[in-house]
Amino acid sequence: MIKQLLVSTLAIAASMTISATTIKVWEGNTQLKGWSDNVSVPASEFTTASEGSKLVVNITVDMTLDPTINYTNLGVKTNTDGWPELDGTGFQNPTGTDASWDLNATAASQLKNTGLIIQGQNIVVTSVDLITAEDIDPNILFEGELVISGWNSGATINPSKLNAGDAIKYTFSAPGSADGQVLVKNSSWANLLGTAKIGYSDMATGSVVVGVTEEILQNANGSIFVQGDGGCTITKVERIPDAFNPTNVICYGERACGANVFTVIPEGTSKLSVVFAKMPTWAQICDNSWTALHSNDEATTVENSDGSVTMTFSITAEDIAKINNAKELVVNSDQKFISLNYPGAESAIESIEANDTNAPVEYFNLQGIRVANPENGIFIRRQGDQVSKVRM
Structure with missing residues (x-):
């Protein structure tokens, strides 16, 4: 079921096209008294920039800021060493x-x-606008050709454009070398909690999904970008809205196992569950040194209707301490995994009581939360003492 939801959501997600329009990329109130003052706008705000776009800086002229001169100056530059001017631009002396x-x-x-x-x-x-030269899809967060090699970085996106439950889809035109890897980072250059390492086998499929969890949004710190090695090529990063239910999800998005998951487990957690694409012959939860903490023979296994398999592992305070010390664990198996979760959905669904055979039809999501107008997903349908799962 979970695997089908991932595939179908990505397949049917509709892209909304916006006609050429004005996009506000920065807003504030910054005084430029002299050359020591500046306004900085990150690259993540210019994903829709193209030839023919117009950059507009909205201003107020204040001749009292530097009364030693009787004119204004304004220039736009690249945020690289030396701050060279943007190609084809020059300083202006605005009066409006x-x-x-x-x-x-x-x-x-x-x-x-x-x-x-x-x-x-x-x-x-006071603000900076980008006027697009052509129709744009607001869900396209990056488009170009970024070769990841020598631990360079790029494809920066602004987390304010994302919501928990969205998916970030990275499209790869080339997977690079077999030992290549890509890591998702936050603005502090730390591995972004709530994500998993992207390996060669993942990139070789052509696209990789990173589910947006609450942990990701809490730890992005202003920007999300990728860093890695191996020569893979990223051509597009896009947002898939409402791709999954983020409740109790630690990490979401199919990966070849042996993948490092970056997270911090709350103290007092007693179980972790892993959803695998198929029934694994063996499976392990490991610390970051690849030492097995628990294996499949200790886990509770449930086969899901779509062929995926959920394994639930009991964990100890000592396990949590090892994981949190490195902010990392490894899901290891002979099958791909789809998500790592805190168990709870089954018990939430079981808590829905059926006690009136004449009751109206009610719907709940898979976490047991009542839904008034169910659509585009799988839900629990209850009418009286009859409870079933239905696809809407």
Whole structure:
């Protein structure tokens, strides 16, 4: 069931197209008194920039900021060493409420890869707009050709564009070398909690999904990007809205097993469950040194209707301490895993009592939460003492 939901959600997710429009990429109130002042806008805000787009800086002129001069200055630059000007642009001396620059292909690429620095004199910057040159899909977070090699990084996205339950889909045109890997990072360059390592076997499928959990959103710290080695090529990063139910989910997205999962387990947790794509011959929960903490012969195993298998492992306080010390564990098996979870959905569903044969029809999600208007998923249907699972 869980595997089918993953496949069907990604297959039917509709992309909404927006006509050429103004996108506000920054808003604030920053005084540019002189060259030591600047406004910085991250690359993640310019994923839709292209040749023909227009960059607009909305301003207020304030000649009192530097009374030693009787003019204004305003320039747009790349956020790289030395802050060189965006290609094809130049300084302006605005006297009105905005200044704008038409972007050529190189300037658009510079914004997408490095972000923007704005410098000037006697200017207060209030907002920055990007006017797109063509129709855009707001769910496209990155599009280009990023080769991951030598532990470089890129494909930065803004977590404010994501919600728990969304999926980030990375499209790979080439998987690179067999020993290659990609890690999802936060703005502090730490492995992003709630994600799993992406290996060669995952990239070789052509696309990889990273489910957005609450832990991811709490630990992104302003940006999400990838870093790795091996020569794989990422061509697109897109948001799949409402791809899964994030309740009790630690990590979501099919991976070849032997994958490192980065997380912190709450103290007092007694069980972890892993959903595998198929029945594994063997399975282990390991610490980050690949020492097995628990194996399948200790687990409770349930075969799901779609062919996937849920194994639930009991864990101890000592296990939690080992995992949390490294903020990492390893799911190891001979089958791919779909998600790592805190068990609870089954007990929540079982708590739905049926006590009135004449009661109206009620629907609940798989966590036992009542749903008024069920659609696009699998739900628990209850009418009186009749309880069943249905697809809507």
